Amino acid sequence: MQNETARIEAFSDGIFTIAATLLVLNLQAPTLNSGKLSSSLLSQWPHYFAFAVSFVFIGIMWMNHHRLFSLIRKSENTLVILNLLLLLGVTFVPFPTAVLANYLGKPEQRTAAALFNGTFFAIAILFNLLWRYSATHQLHDLDRNEAAAHISAQYAVGPALYLICFVLTWVSVAASLVMNILLAFYFAIPPYHASRLTHGRRRLPNE
Amino acid sequence: MQNETARIEAFSDGIFTIAATLLVLNLQAPTLNSGKLSSSLLSQWPHYFAFAVSFVFIGIMWMNHHRLFSLIRKSENTLVILNLLLLLGVTFVPFPTAVLANYLGKPEQRTAAALFNGTFFAIAILFNLLWRYSATHQLHDLDRNEAAAHISAQYAVGPALYLICFVLTWVSVAASLVMNILLAFYFAIPPYHASRLTHGRRRLPNE
Amino acid sequence: MQNETARIEAFSDGIFTIAATLLVLNLQAPTLNSGKLSSSLLSQWPHYFAFAVSFVFIGIMWMNHHRLFSLIRKSENTLVILNLLLLLGVTFVPFPTAVLANYLGKPEQRTAAALFNGTFFAIAILFNLLWRYSATHQLHDLDRNEAAAHISAQYAVGPALYLICFVLTWVSVAASLVMNILLAFYFAIPPYHASRLTHGRRRLPNE
Amino acid sequence: MQNETARIEAFSDGIFTIAATLLVLNLQAPTLNSGKLSSSLLSQWPHYFAFAVSFVFIGIMWMNHHRLFSLIRKSENTLVILNLLLLLGVTFVPFPTAVLANYLGKPEQRTAAALFNGTFFAIAILFNLLWRYSATHQLHDLDRNEAAAHISAQYAVGPALYLICFVLTWVSVAASLVMNILLAFYFAIPPYHASRLTHGRRRLPNE
Numbered sequence: 024m025q026n027e028t029a030r031i032e033a034f035s036d037g038i039f040t041i042a043a044t045l046l047v048l049n050l051q052a053p054t055l056n057s058g059k060l061s062s063s064l065l066s067q068w069p070h071y072f073a074f075a076v077s078f079v080f081i082g083i084m085w086m087n088h089h090r091l092f093s094l095i096r097k098s099e100n101t102l103v104i105l106n107l108l109l110l111l112g113v114t115f116v117p118f119p120t121a122v123l124a125n126y127l128g129k130p131e132q133r134t135a136a137a138l139f140n141g142t143f144f145a146i147a148i149l150f151n152l153l154w155r156y157s158a159t160h161q162l163h164d165l166d167r168n169e170a171a172a173h174i175s176a177q178y179a180v181g182p183a184l185y186l187i188c189f190v191l192t193w194v195s196v197a198a199s200l201v202m203n204i205l206l207a208f209y210f211a212i213p214p215y216h217a218s219r220l221t222h223g224r225r226r227l228p229n230e
Numbered sequence: 231m232q233n234e235t236a237r238i239e240a241f242s243d244g245i246f247t248i249a250a251t252l253l254v255l256n257l258q259a260p261t262l263n264s265g266k267l268s269s270s271l272l273s274q275w276p277h278y279f280a281f282a283v284s285f286v287f288i289g290i291m292w293m294n295h296h297r298l299f300s301l302i303r304k305s306e307n308t309l310v311i312l313n314l315l316l317l318l319g320v321t322f323v324p325f326p327t328a329v330l331a332n333y334l335g336k337p338e339q340r341t342a343a344a345l346f347n348g349t350f351f352a353i354a355i356l357f358n359l360l361w362r363y364s365a366t367h368q369l370h371d372l373d374r375n376e377a378a379a380h381i382s383a384q385y386a387v388g389p390a391l392y393l394i395c396f397v398l399t400w401v402s403v404a405a406s407l408v409m410n411i412l413l414a415f416y417f418a419i420p421p422y423h424a425s426r427l428t429h430g431r432r433r434l435p436n437e
Numbered sequence: 438m439q440n441e442t443a444r445i446e447a448f449s450d451g452i453f454t455i456a457a458t459l460l461v462l463n464l465q466a467p468t469l470n471s472g473k474l475s476s477s478l479l480s481q482w483p484h485y486f487a488f489a490v491s492f493v494f495i496g497i498m499w500m501n502h503h504r505l506f507s508l509i510r511k512s513e514n515t516l517v518i519l520n521l522l523l524l525l526g527v528t529f530v531p532f533p534t535a536v537l538a539n540y541l542g543k544p545e546q547r548t549a550a551a552l553f554n555g556t557f558f559a560i561a562i563l564f565n566l567l568w569r570y571s572a573t574h575q576l577h578d579l580d581r582n583e584a585a586a587h588i589s590a591q592y593a594v595g596p597a598l599y600l601i602c603f604v605l606t607w608v609s610v611a612a613s614l615v616m617n618i619l620l621a622f623y624f625a626i627p628p629y630h631a632s633r634l635t636h637g638r639r640r641l642p643n644e
Numbered sequence: 645m646q647n648e649t650a651r652i653e654a655f656s657d658g659i660f661t662i663a664a665t666l667l668v669l670n671l672q673a674p675t676l677n678s679g680k681l682s683s684s685l686l687s688q689w690p691h692y693f694a695f696a697v698s699f700v701f702i703g704i705m706w707m708n709h710h711r712l713f714s715l716i717r718k719s720e721n722t723l724v725i726l727n728l729l730l731l732l733g734v735t736f737v738p739f740p741t742a743v744l745a746n747y748l749g750k751p752e753q754r755t756a757a758a759l760f761n762g763t764f765f766a767i768a769i770l771f772n773l774l775w776r777y778s779a780t781h782q783l784h785d786l787d788r789n790e791a792a793a794h795i796s797a798q799y800a801v802g803p804a805l806y807l808i809c810f811v812l813t814w815v816s817v818a819a820s821l822v823m824n825i826l827l828a829f830y831f832a833i834p835p836y837h838a839s840r841l842t843h844g845r846r847r848l849p850n851e
Contacts, residue, residue, distance in 0.1 A: 037658065050738075053743075055747075
């Protein structure tokens with residue numbers, strides 16, 4: 024049974040890996056007309072920031088994808104399509120990253136940050152669609168219901184939090200980016216601890 | 231026996247994955263001389279459209295390749311060469327995608343759409359060549375003749391439909407692109423349902 | 438034992454796959470100032486030619502690498518280093534391909550073709566080094582001596598033939614490219630048949 | 645147990661492979677206004693040098709990563725994060741490589757070399773963090789303590805040596821690059837021999 028999802032995982036891993044590595048193509052050696060190379064390199068700081076943030080994001084998305092598919096046992100056509108849409112979102116990431124890198128600290132930075140935060144909002148929805156579909160269509164490993172409940176609890180708050188982050192862009196670009204980074208860390212935490220954080224002492228459905 | 235085709239599948243998966251991810255390199259952060267970033271981003275819509283369409287196409291081609299090789303058990307030199315030609319077509323996809331993205335909605339869009347539709351026509355032929363060769367050279371898993379018959383039925387109409395789509399470009403660019411997208415969905419449907427769609431109640435050879 | 442070389446093969450497969458796919462980045466959508474897109478696309482023929490030739494070359498090199506490692510059973514440090522040098526050559530291929538695509542049919546085409554043919558000459562030597570090292574250091578699967586002898590016979594003539602092809606560049610660029618393509622086909626043929634072709638009826642060492 | 649780290653290794657292998665192959669994108673076909681293509685190609689020597697050095701570096705880092713994970717048996721969240729940070733460093737390599745290639749032999753070469761050497765200093769620290777964490781958190785294969793001790797001995801001197809190399813940039817750019825290359829060879833040597841080289845006849849902790 025486990026083999027059924029093996030090739031989906033391999034394909035997805037490939038997409039995550041390549042999208043993460045392509046981010047470096049946004050970093051270009053500066054062409055120097057005058058002045059010092061060091062100051063020219065330093066002035067590219069939004070590029071390094073965007074590169075590092077997006078790389079870690081893709082890495083954390085990969086961890087989450089891995090967690091989901093360690094519980095998903097069966098595969099079928101709709102799951103493959105939903106996964107493909109999620110991967111479309113992941114592959115898109117280098118583009119808003121490049122836009123953010125080019126406009127951060129400049130007059131049009133709000134639009135760039137909105138595109139960036141909006142992308143992660145969309146990806147959060149796609150992650151939820153994939154997870155809920157697999158949950159409601161009995162594609163899960165039934166021996167691990169508790170682990171699944173913790174993921175469900177962690178994911179339930181995802182789209183709402185990313186929506187707040189997206190809206191926050193119009194209040195403060197800096198605050199929205201900080202919140203985006205904090206959200207990434209929240210999804211890096213194993214679901215068991217994460218669901219405690221947001222749901223407090225409340226008992227989870229499957230406990 | 232199954233291992234015989236494992237390394238071909240791994241190589242092919244790699245090509246599909248990378249070709250799909252490289253599509254994002256066609257999306258460039260706009261350089262802004264004046265005006266708003268948001269309108270500049272929106273004016274790039276043909277790039278997003280072409281990116282999404284080609285990504286989903288490559289994903290569906292990957293699904294199809296996966297289906298074929300779940301039935302192909304034996305490998306030999308000609309099969310490897312035919313597969314290599316198919317992958318050459320897949321690797322080529324980012325180029326017509328870029329051309330379409332650059333010329334859609336502009337005077338020369340017909341040529342761009344013809345290149346785009348023509349590429350998928352050529353790939354449909356290459357898919358058929360690969361499948362027919364494996365069918366006529368006894369490379370199949372004989373226990374799964376019925377599944378193979380459904381694929382044969384689905385594929386038999388492929389090149390003809392893509393040829394119509396290609397010719398349609400000179401009638402209406404928009405209609406040809408819509409047809410191209412519909413064809414992608416047709417090949418996303420599992421062969422069992424797809425062959426019913428096009429062949430109606432007719433009994434398939436192996437039924 | 439077989440697992441010893443599995444990760445080297447996976448790493449090598451990755452390099453072959455990515456190098457092959459990156460070739461498409463040499464194909465750029467033409468920017469049109471005036472004239473027709475179709476003629477602009479057609480005038481890029483050296484790019485399509487170079488793309489197709491190099492893609493098939495990398496595919497055939499992958500087939501050969503696969504053949505070698507189906508016989509190599511043990512791994513050690515020097516083998517890893519030699520393999521790394523071979524992969525350095527493979528990764529380099531998109532560069533001479535781009536140079537050839539840019540200068541074919543132009544005054545400086547001889548230099549471009551020499552770089553192209555020279556790259557394959559160097560790769561032929563690296564393939565031989567890898568194979569001979571594994572042969573003389575008892576890293577082979579001893580049950581398959583005959584298959585190894587056929588590869589040795591096919592490879593023995595490789596560097597000499599590629600050297601002729603390289604030198605031929607100064608006689609005729611077209612002839613050298615034709616010879617380069619014919620050599621690729623020669624190495625696509627399974628070693629058993631290939632060694633018959635060049636060594637005629639002579640008995641091979643291990644026969 | 646061994647499977648626990650299998651997907652981390654696959655993801656890491658992907659990053660190493662793609663980062664190594666993307667290096668070739670720094671090699672561009674020269675655009676020729678006048679003069680000979682051959683001299684134009686030769687004048688790009690810093691690009692070939694930087695390409696070859698960084699490719700071999702990434703290959704050797706891959707070998708080292710492989711060695712570590714052949715001893716690491718268990719996985720957990722912090723290990724995944726530390727590995728992700730290391731891979732962030734690996735993915736970054738094409739950027740300092742491009743900067744070095746563009747400025748080597750020019751007035752601002754010191755800054756470029758400092759960025760290049762500094763990157764490898766940072767990666768040496770990240771390699772040590774990963775290794776020490778796995779050592780102190782009982783994630784090792786306990787049957788292979790001796791092999792682990794040799795790696796620990798080889799790695800213990802890494803950051804210090806790379807710091808010297810980094811500082812050396814301000815004394816002599818050429819000397820610092822030579823030292824950087826020598827250090828790569830030192831980490832290519834199997835840990836058993838390497839630890840003898842730097843630690844002489846001293847007994848290792850676990851001997």
